[in-house]
Amino acid sequence: MSAASMFSAWLVRRLAVACLAIALVTAPAMATTIERVVSPGGIVAWLVHEPAVPLIAIDFSFAGGSAQDPAGKAGTASLVAALLDEGVGDFDSKAFHARLERKAIELGFQADRDALRGTLRTLAENREEAFEDLRLALTAPRFDPADVEIIRAQIISNLRRATTSPSEIASIRWWQTAFANHPYGHPVNGTLESVPTVSIDDLKAYAHRVLARDDLKVAVVGDIDAEAVKAMLDRVFGGLPARADLAVVADVLPQGIGRRIVTRLDVPQTVIMFGGLGISRQDPDFMAAYIVNHILGGGSFSSRLYQEVREKRGLAYSVHDSLVWLKHAPLFIGGTATRAERATETLDIVQKEIARLADNGPTADELAKAKSFLNGSFPLNLDTSGKIAALLVQLQVDNLGIDYFTRRSKMIDAVTLADARRVAKRLLGGGLLVTVVGRPDGLLSSSAE
Amino acid sequence: MLKILPLLALLTAVGAAGSAAADPEVTHFTLTNGLEVVVIPDHRAPVVTHMIWYKVGAADETPGKSGLAHFLEHLMFKGTARNPDDRFSLAVAAIGGQENAFTTSDYTGFFQRVPRDHLKEMMAFEADRITGLVLTDAVVRPELNVVLEEQNMRVANNPNSRLAEQMDAALYLNHPYGRPVIGWRPEIEKLNRDDALAFYRRFYTPNNAIVVVAGDVTPEEVKADAEDTYGKVAPRADIAPRRRPREPQQEAPRTVTLADARVEQPSVSRYYLTPSRTTAKPGESQALEVLAHILGSGANSRLYRALVVEQKVALNAGAYYSDTALDYGKFGLYASPQPGKTLHDVEEAVDAVLTDLRENTVTPDELTLAKNRLIADAIYAQDNQATLARWYGAALATGETVEMVQHWPDEIRAVTADAVRDAARQWLDRRSSVTGYLVNSFRAAEKHS
Numbered sequence: 001m002s003a004a005s006m007f008s009a010w011l012v013r014r015l016a017v018a019c020l021a022i023a024l025v026t027a028p029a030m031a032t033t034i035e036r037v038v039s040p041g042g043i044v045a046w047l048v049h050e051p052a053v054p055l056i057a058i059d060f061s062f063a064g065g066s067a068q069d070p071a072g073k074a075g076t077a078s079l080v081a082a083l084l085d086e087g088v089g090d091f092d093s094k095a096f097h098a099r100l101e102r103k104a105i106e107l108g109f110q111a112d113r114d115a116l117r118g119t120l121r122t123l124a125e126n127r128e129e130a131f132e133d134l135r136l137a138l139t140a141p142r143f144d145p146a147d148v149e150i151i152r153a154q155i156i157s158n159l160r161r162a163t164t165s166p167s168e169i170a171s172i173r174w175w176q177t178a179f180a181n182h183p184y185g186h187p188v189n190g191t192l193e194s195v196p197t198v199s200i201d202d203l204k205a206y207a208h209r210v211l212a213r214d215d216l217k218v219a220v221v222g223d224i225d226a227e228a229v230k231a232m233l234d235r236v237f238g239g240l241p242a243r244a245d246l247a248v249v250a251d252v253l254p255q256g257i258g259r260r261i262v263t264r265l266d267v268p269q270t271v272i273m274f275g276g277l278g279i280s281r282q283d284p285d286f287m288a289a290y291i292v293n294h295i296l297g298g299g300s301f302s303s304r305l306y307q308e309v310r311e312k313r314g315l316a317y318s319v320h321d322s323l324v325w326l327k328h329a330p331l332f333i334g335g336t337a338t339r340a341e342r343a344t345e346t347l348d349i350v351q352k353e354i355a356r357l358a359d360n361g362p363t364a365d366e367l368a369k370a371k372s373f374l375n376g377s378f379p380l381n382l383d384t385s386g387k388i389a390a391l392l393v394q395l396q397v398d399n400l401g402i403d404y405f406t407r408r409s410k411m412i413d414a415v416t417l418a419d420a421r422r423v424a425k426r427l428l429g430g431g432l433l434v435t436v437v438g439r440p441d442g443l444l445s446s447s448a449e
Numbered sequence: 450m451l452k453i454l455p456l457l458a459l460l461t462a463v464g465a466a467g468s469a470a471a472d473p474e475v476t477h478f479t480l481t482n483g484l485e486v487v488v489i490p491d492h493r494a495p496v497v498t499h500m501i502w503y504k505v506g507a508a509d510e511t512p513g514k515s516g517l518a519h520f521l522e523h524l525m526f527k528g529t530a531r532n533p534d535d536r537f538s539l540a541v542a543a544i545g546g547q548e549n550a551f552t553t554s555d556y557t558g559f560f561q562r563v564p565r566d567h568l569k570e571m572m573a574f575e576a577d578r579i580t581g582l583v584l585t586d587a588v589v590r591p592e593l594n595v596v597l598e599e600q601n602m603r604v605a606n607n608p609n610s611r612l613a614e615q616m617d618a619a620l621y622l623n624h625p626y627g628r629p630v631i632g633w634r635p636e637i638e639k640l641n642r643d644d645a646l647a648f649y650r651r652f653y654t655p656n657n658a659i660v661v662v663a664g665d666v667t668p669e670e671v672k673a674d675a676e677d678t679y680g681k682v683a684p685r686a687d688i689a690p691r692r693r694p695r696e697p698q699q700e701a702p703r704t705v706t707l708a709d710a711r712v713e714q715p716s717v718s719r720y721y722l723t724p725s726r727t728t729a730k731p732g733e734s735q736a737l738e739v740l741a742h743i744l745g746s747g748a749n750s751r752l753y754r755a756l757v758v759e760q761k762v763a764l765n766a767g768a769y770y771s772d773t774a775l776d777y778g779k780f781g782l783y784a785s786p787q788p789g790k791t792l793h794d795v796e797e798a799v800d801a802v803l804t805d806l807r808e809n810t811v812t813p814d815e816l817t818l819a820k821n822r823l824i825a826d827a828i829y830a831q832d833n834q835a836t837l838a839r840w841y842g843a844a845l846a847t848g849e850t851v852e853m854v855q856h857w858p859d860e861i862r863a864v865t866a867d868a869v870r871d872a873a874r875q876w877l878d879r880r881s882s883v884t885g886y887l888v889n890s891f892r893a894a895e896k897h898s
Contacts, residue, residue, distance in 0.1 A: 097748045104825030157714045164711035269601035314594025376545020383494040384833045
């Protein structure tokens, strides 16, 4: 964009939270409608047919993710994701990259804790070749040894960098503590110990177990109609096994609530991460929790944390809080970063604000403003094909129904002040696990109360 | 491919900037007070992106006051006589809108993304803010601390960013692009209200601004609304031509080494001084764009193939060209050694690839692939109104014209293999470059180089 770096006054930077679900959206004035398409082979996709721009965006998700990494082999899902678009079928990695580049086809995969997700972007005129490329990536990945070693070395290098990055350390310590002895506890990208042990057989076995049709969610947006989508679905996904072979992952509560874990690192700015038990996406109180989180630290300058930490005291550039609804553990997670001599004060303010909202709930004015924001922000999340496709996949993963768009604003409007107060207590009254990295004056680790 | 970008690449704005599609619908006009307006229709969602770009950035600061353009950007959110405190931000939040701002060496921009019906309201707020800002020490002082925390987060805590700052300072012997946009910390610490207001009065005036509106609007309604709002703001300053000190003949390659005990992955990077899109001779910046793509974009690029796949000397390698700037562009490349290889090994391998590109023409296939990909980027951009708005705004704020943006795909199409070779010969000249080494300790640097 320019010769110089770009600086942003309001950019909200999140700590490395591996599974951040998408922001919720309200009933829109949709320019187009969502259609549920079922292929002759029984594969479902949600489609928005939008011919105005000659592009097609496809997003999809397979249940699995790093929670399905074999024991001791953390990082398997990430390695698989990074390798699915290397060599496929008869094409080695060089030939496959050339095929993609020749038609400007963008294909990518990513693992989070619960899922292996992918995206395809193509010009409409190149769709047949793009669909074939995606089919090959899903059904015939090669995992050639040379490619595996290149990607493995890159991941190990990134893991090594993470060992001295304050935000990475804060995140790794948080997850490790909250989910000790649970698959959510290990970093999605694995560890320096585990990644070297993942074999090519492990990668092939993972792909075979996870890439299947029974918990597949697909969204298609762009210049393509329902009939063409049906044909695409059977062609691309039809060759996958009917059923995934997933290990059982237990529902779990975050551990270490009440603890503060301080890691010494010689950096000028201290990084603070905090979080606790959230509220499930299927819980009747979810929408109230979403509103309460917005008031506390969600995305807008008007949040209490933003006002108290940044605006009034200038303690931090970024302070934020989000709901993270993992399949087996709903959470809320937030973070900030400040100078060493103000770290104690900053953490104190964050904790006081959380306690104050838990004890007294929001005001009627805050509730009204939060509803107004959350209702009004909807169309802004639907102005590119990629954003729409990602949202449609998430709604399917969350099992919210294709009519969710028409229900959402009513669900928001239905939250009363009494609901918000009750749910604030429920969401924020349970205590926090805090990780701190840097050289904070006067802050020491503490055990649970 | 691994979707984690190397850290060095993240620090620079990578991409085919300035490359919007030829869109005959883009409208451009100037109000009688000198304010320029660009309208980019996109009727897919009832949303509008409204931006104002001031033709002032860090390179326009008085020496000794580095960081002032960016500090003022933050202070622009502190209210005016007519709309005191955070009334503007509250109005954006009340309708679920998004807002943000950014500063580079050449421009400062502010934007809102809102439901279409609120465009005029945003214009009225933004017009008021051109000349109406009110600042008190009570709001200025905490915000200075926020900026210092931003510097901590982006630069002080991050060895890669610290190296990039030092490299820029070494690349420009005389031009103010050598100053960090966020400023040098000791100078940021001394900035105050009077500095900010003096800078504001000198540069914030309608005859120094460009408004870009992208979204569900017609040029006619935008023109009428702009005349009703922006049109009422009288120019308050004469704007002198932006003539910054020029670079002298650069005669000596520079090297910069940054040692930090936290560096777990050493790397080498290099910047070459080049023309920008604005200052280049016809075809020159397009040839540099194609050269950067062939040299260092993706897994089949020359650098990645040679260093990572074939010679196995590097974990990662790439190149980019930043073309959008008033005075100079920048051509960058980077590589990180494999364990067991030195920075010297990597740099030698990079230089061998560059020598080949200076001596021999690229293959017809490489040329076609690169051009197809770059031109496709312009079509993909049509899917994102905010991206289009940014491209036009950045181009106009750095001395380009709407026509230059629109002709970009055709100019890329016209690039020949000879032009790519000539660009490599002329601009990848060590005498006008700086090479940066990121290492764990100076002793390690000596041992390995």
